[in-house]
Amino acid sequence: MVAYTFNSMDRSIISIIAPSMKADLRLSDTQLGLLGGTAFAMLYAFGGVAIARLSERVSRVDIIAAALVVWSALTVLCGTAGNFIQLFAMRAGVGVAEAGCTPPAHSLISDYFQPSRRTSALSIYSCGISFGYILAAVVGGYVAEHLGWRIACAVVGVPGIATALLIKGIVHEPPRDSASAAPFSLRHELRELRAVVRMLLSDRPILHMVLGVVIGAFAAYGFYAFMPLYFTRTFGLGSAAVGIIAAISGGVTVGLGILAGGLMADGLARRSARWYALVPAIGGLIALPFYAAAVVAANWVTAACALSMAGFFQYASLGPTFGAVQNVTDRGRRATATALLYIALSVIALGLGPLFTGWVIDRFARDATPALATRYGLAVTLGFFAWAALHYFLAAAGIANSLRAAAASSVQSDSM
Numbered sequence: 001m002v003a004y005t006f007n008s009m010d011r012s013i014i015s016i017i018a019p020s021m022k023a024d025l026r027l028s029d030t031q032l033g034l035l036g037g038t039a040f041a042m043l044y045a046f047g048g049v050a051i052a053r054l055s056e057r058v059s060r061v062d063i064i065a066a067a068l069v070v071w072s073a074l075t076v077l078c079g080t081a082g083n084f085i086q087l088f089a090m091r092a093g094v095g096v097a098e099a100g101c102t103p104p105a106h107s108l109i110s111d112y113f114q115p116s117r118r119t120s121a122l123s124i125y126s127c128g129i130s131f132g133y134i135l136a137a138v139v140g141g142y143v144a145e146h147l148g149w150r151i152a153c154a155v156v157g158v159p160g161i162a163t164a165l166l167i168k169g170i171v172h173e174p175p176r177d178s179a180s181a182a183p184f185s186l187r188h189e190l191r192e193l194r195a196v197v198r199m200l201l202s203d204r205p206i207l208h209m210v211l212g213v214v215i216g217a218f219a220a221y222g223f224y225a226f227m228p229l230y231f232t233r234t235f236g237l238g239s240a241a242v243g244i245i246a247a248i249s250g251g252v253t254v255g256l257g258i259l260a261g262g263l264m265a266d267g268l269a270r271r272s273a274r275w276y277a278l279v280p281a282i283g284g285l286i287a288l289p290f291y292a293a294a295v296v297a298a299n300w301v302t303a304a305c306a307l308s309m310a311g312f313f314q315y316a317s318l319g320p321t322f323g324a325v326q327n328v329t330d331r332g333r334r335a336t337a338t339a340l341l342y343i344a345l346s347v348i349a350l351g352l353g354p355l356f357t358g359w360v361i362d363r364f365a366r367d368a369t370p371a372l373a374t375r376y377g378l379a380v381t382l383g384f385f386a387w388a389a390l391h392y393f394l395a396a397a398g399i400a401n402s403l404r405a406a407a408a409s410s411v412q413s414d415s416m
Helices: 002-016 018-025 029-055 060-078 084-098 102-112 115-126 128-146 149-170 186-202 204-225 227-235 239-268 275-296 300-327 331-364 370-380 382-396 399-415
Strands: none
Touching: 002 018, 002 029, 002 060, 002 084, 002 102, 002 128, 002 149, 002 227, 002 239, 018 149, 018 227, 029 060, 029 084, 029 102, 029 186, 029 204, 029 331, 060 084, 060 102, 060 149, 102 115, 102 300, 102 331, 115 128, 115 239, 115 300, 128 149, 128 239, 186 204, 186 331, 204 227, 204 275, 204 300, 204 331, 204 382, 204 399, 227 239, 227 300, 227 370, 239 275, 239 300, 275 300, 275 370, 275 382, 275 399, 300 331, 300 382, 300 399, 331 370, 370 382
8 A cells, every 4th residue: 555655656746846837838628638647547458467467477566666666766767858759758657667556456455455455455455546646746746836846856756765775674475376377478378368358348247337437537537636736727826725625525535435445345245245246336426416517616615525526436336347357357367457558558448538627628718718618618527527426337247147156157167
């Protein structure tokens, strides 16, 4: 979770320092969308597959620690960029390195915990995304306003290098049966990839859950990437104030929602496994009107309160989705399953969400003020939140059968 906190912090800092960085480098909102999502996601997604396959064979702790050093150093170097191209290239490098965190981490956690507790455990890990956003928003926002965006990059990047040593020293690698691992070959790796892809696509309830989390994340990444600019343009707030608002509404409440969603799903699933899909579905529907209220709010207090409630309910989907995917995946393929899921989350959600929202805002800006154009652009994302909730409701019809079949298959495999 600590590693994932730095992962999230270094990923989120671009949106927090966007106002001062935009003015310094004369960037458009579309370019900000590229930096906040596409530049990072391009190589994060596909680098994750190779790292995941490596994670099935070698120490996952070593991979996480090494990746943390690299992405932290590159975040520091982002502060030295003199133009958009240089910044884009460094953000792409951060994306490659950060791909070494979640796939091996999900695999580790799934080895530590039984299926009935994995959703809760993965939710605790996923709280790192909100902790990182809080640190980026509060620390990054304050430093950017008082010392500049370049110093902010260094401040959030340097501590990660030291933390990598701590992780290496205290996180233990569970024993694995290396004797049963097939010899490395390209044919074997491709066969394993095909098997995991086939599992994710052929199991309709799991596919609906994957579509739900990806579409919801597409909307959320686009929405949150431009929330700091929304508060600046609409209510005239400075970077430090916006950082505090973002930390609370996009960090604290999101983290509580992630944790609550995982614990609630594991608890209710004792009665029916359908709750692994129903918790995200109901949470998504409840979040929708709060997102709408944040967009049309007359003052920043109302907007921040509405956004806080929206984030709490929307992000309840993460733990149940990750837990369901891990529970239907064989032990030697779990890192790979997470990597493939994160390809969709990175390319479609993180890569295109901020870019799409930035592009929409630029289109509206032709005939409206920057503040009004930002409102319109954020409003467009609301339909995607509703679409995501629909997929979770569709998943609820059959998710119990999918998990039951996976559990039976695992017992049979262990007995052999």
